[in-house]
Amino acid sequence: MSDARAPIEADDLTPSQRELQARAKAFVRDVLVPREVEFELAGGRVPREWAMPIRRAAIEAHLHGGSLPREVGGQGWSVLEQVLVHEQFGASTGGLWSFVPGGYEVLKHGTAAQRRRYLEPSLRGERSGSYAITEPGAGSDARSIVATAVRDAAAGDYVLDGEKWFVTGTDDTDFMIVHVNVIDGDRRLPTLFLVDYDAPGLRQIADPDHMHTFADRHPRFVLEGVRAGADAIIGGVGEADELTNEWFVEERIHIGARCSGAMERLLAEAVAFATERVQFGQRIYDFQGVSFPIADSAADAAAARLLTRACARLADAGVDPKLLHAKASIAKLFASEAAFRCADRVVQVFGGRGYLRETAAERFFRELRVDRIWEGTSEIQRLIIARALEKRGVDRVLG
Ligand SMILES: Cc1cc2nc3c(=O)[nH]c(=O)nc-3n(C[C@H](O)[C@H](O)[C@H](O)COP(=O)(O)OP(=O)(O)OC[C@H]3O[C@@H](n4cnc5c(N)ncnc54)[C@H](O)[C@@H]3O)c2cc1C
Numbered sequence: 183m184s185d186a187r188a189p190i191e192a193d194d195l196t197p198s199q200r201e202l203q204a205r206a207k208a209f210v211r212d213v214l215v216p217r218e219v220e221f222e223l224a225g226g227r228v229p230r231e232w233a234m235p236i237r238r239a240a241i242e243a244h245l246h247g248g249s250l251p252r253e254v255g256g257q258g259w260s261v262l263e264q265v266l267v268h269e270q271f272g273a274s275t276g277g278l279w280s281f282v283p284g285g286y287e288v289l290k291h292g293t294a295a296q297r298r299r300y301l302e303p304s305l306r307g308e309r310s311g312s313y314a315i316t317e318p319g320a321g322s323d324a325r326s327i328v329a330t331a332v333r334d335a336a337a338g339d340y341v342l343d344g345e346k347w348f349v350t351g352t353d354d355t356d357f358m359i360v361h362v363n364v365i366d367g368d369r370r371l372p373t374l375f376l377v378d379y380d381a382p383g384l385r386q387i388a389d390p391d392h393m394h395t396f397a398d399r400h401p402r403f404v405l406e407g408v409r410a411g412a413d414a415i416i417g418g419v420g421e422a423d424e425l426t427n428e429w430f431v432e433e434r435i436h437i438g439a440r441c442s443g444a445m446e447r448l449l450a451e452a453v454a455f456a457t458e459r460v461q462f463g464q465r466i467y468d469f470q471g472v473s474f475p476i477a478d479s480a481a482d483a484a485a486a487r488l489l490t491r492a493c494a495r496l497a498d499a500g501v502d503p504k505l506l507h508a509k510a511s512i513a514k515l516f517a518s519e520a521a522f523r524c525a526d527r528v529v530q531v532f533g534g535r536g537y538l539r540e541t542a543a544e545r546f547f548r549e550l551r552v553d554r555i556w557e558g559t560s561e562i563q564r565l566i567i568a569r570a571l572e573k574r575g576v577d578r579v580l581g
Contacts, residue, residue, distance in 0.1 A: 194491075195266070202263055205243055206270035213239045214274040221276045222539050226395040230354050233397070236281040237307035246283040247305045249432060254290050254297055255305045261432075261497040265439040265490055272440025273447040275545040279440075280352060280397035283307035286359060287432055288374065288425045291417045300357055300376055311376075312351035314403065315361040315426065317344065322562050324426075329362040329405065331373060340364070342375060342383075342408040348400045348556075355379070360405070361426060364419050372422035376414045383408035394549040431510045433557045435497065438490035438513035441521035441553055444546055445483035448521075448528040451542055452476050456531055466531075475527035482520035489513045508570030508579050515563035518553035525550050 195203070213236055221228060240246050249264050250256025259267070271279030285304040289311075292301060303309040320327040329344020342362055349358060356379045363370035377384055389401040417425050453476065456467035466472045493513045497506055528543040529536035536543050554560045570579050 199263060199266060202259070203266045203270065206245060206267040209239060209243050209245055210270045210274050210279070214271075214276075214278040217278065218275045218542070218545070219540050221278065221397075222395050222545055226276065226397070227353075233281040233352065234307075236278060237283055240282040241307060246307070247285060249287050250285060250290055250301075250305075255302055256284075256290075261435060261494040262491060264432075265435060265494040268436045268439035269443035269446070269487070269490075272443030275542055275549060277394070277396040277398055277549065283310075286311060286313055287429055288313075288359060288416055291425060292376075293413070295413065296376060296416065309357065310352055310355045312349045312355050312358045313361075313429070314346035314349045314358045316347045318347060322559060324361075325372075325423075327361060327363065327372075329360070330370075331362045331364045331375060331410070333364070333366075334409075337409070339409050339411045340375070340414075342377070342405045342410055345387075345402065345404045347402045349403055350398045350400050352397055353399055358384075358403070359416065361422050362405075366419075371420035373419050374416040374422045374425055375410050376416060377405070377408060377410055381408050381410070393551055395545070396549065427507070430557055431497075431503075431507055434510040434514035434563075435490060435493055437553050437557060438486060438493065438510075438517035441517035441550065442483060442487040442490055444521050444550060445479060445486060445524045448524050448543060448546055449476065449479055449483060452479070452528045452531045455535075472531055476531065479524040479527050482524055486513075486517035486520050489516055505570070505574060505578060508567055508574065511558070511563040511566040511570075512579075514553075514557065515560055515567070518550070519560060521546075521550045522554060 217236070221232075237246075244257060245267060247256035248259045248267055250258070252258035268279075271282070283305055285301045289297065289301040289304075300309060300311060304311060315324055315327065317327050317329060327344075329342070329346065331340040331342045333340055342360070344360075344362055346358075346360060351358075358377050358379065360375050360377050362373060362375060364373045365371075379386075383406045385404050385406070386401050387404050389399055392400055453467070456472050456476065457465055459466045467476075490513045493506070493509045496509055501509075525543060525547040529541075529547050532541055532543055535541050538544055558566070567579070
């Protein structure tokens with residue numbers, strides 16, 4: 183006879199995947215969650231040393247650099263394994279998982295010298311990078327960026343100029359991957375450069391506060407005559423769009439996973455509270471006005487998890503990248519919209535307590551909002567999905 187209490191997905195995951203999932207869960211439970219409220223009440227402005235125990239614990243648990251191949255010092259996880267870990271990361275507030283050492287996946291395309299200078303110290307938790315695409319005039323339409331790199335033949339390097347917004351990274355971030363156009367006659371060739379924050383001509387012009395209290399800040403920078411050699415280019419001149427698209431797809435799948443994890447935490451907190459809290463002489467969970475929104479949230483959470491994991495399995499199976507692009511958009515769109523609905527419902531379940539910053543639902547309500555905006559807004563995900571339905575066919579997009 184089968185064990186009715188066995189996890190539904192037990193057969194889907196290998197023993198090593200389950201071990202990884204359990205390791206990430208323990209890290210989030212023991213290292214991140216206990217520090218959430220302190221971080222929130224400090225407004226997220228903590229000294230560098232505050233995050234060091236998180237970095238060390240992540241390295242000890244081998245949870246750093248998960249999406250990078252082993253050849254460059256990463257953990258070499260499959261996309262499904264990345265999803266299993268990001269589901270756990272998403273169950274913490276404050277984006278504290280962002281302190282886990284790692285590096286943008288594009289760095290695997292770097293030269294050995296670039297990897298030694300940027301990636302290897304990032305994996306040790308000694309350096310940290312940002313990825314700067316957005317500009318004041320170029321957001322959803324990333325192809326309209328105006329930042330430039332002009333070759334100085336005499337000096338044998340490039341001169342970079344532009345302004346970048348929402349340059350996300352922890353407070354101690356010290357280099358950026360910046361997306362600019364190399365000017366070559368009439369041609370504008372989108373290219374990624376690695377630039378150190380202390381490079382002459384690179385200046386932070388603002389560090390505004392945002393809705394969430396998060397491990398990452400999102401400052402604005404100007405580049406004025408920043409000099410960079412050809413050895414600072416990742417992948418080659420004109421390669422930025424392709425490299426960035428690869429990152430977008432990965433990041434959208436990770437967002438889907440983190441939103442799934444957030445929903446699981448929200449549900450656990452909602453059920454625990456509503457089955458204890460008594461009003462009118464009854465557990466509030468026994469009022470359908472309370473339990474039905476929780477049930478709807480469970481349906482949202484389960485659907486988001488299935489979609490995201492299915493997308494990860496397709497990525498691992500090497501499905502057509504154009505189809506994967508649409509699938510990742512479906513997962514990101516659904517999971518981010520569902521997670522926000524779920525946070526709103528759970529704030530309501532908690533009543534006045536749901537409005538307190540000490541309550542995880544309150545923090546999630548602010549934090550999950552951005553998942554509908556960054557890495558392509560929900561409207562941009564809908565555009566990608568609609569185009570794919572027309573070009574690739576409804577059956578392939580859904581199948
Ligand atoms: C907290 C945070 C962190 C971020 N981190 C980074 C980062 O690390 N690096 C980076 O490069 N960028 C980052 N961004 C920028 C983010 O990717 C952009 O904000 C996002 O792509 C939207 O661009 P925009 O803000 O210029 O809005 P706009 O593009 O001006 O859009 C405004 C509104 O118009 C809608 N819209 C635009 N075009 C269409 C269309 N064709 N059809 C329908 N609706 C449309 C949008 O959906 C949105 O609702 C971050 C943003 C935030 C808020």
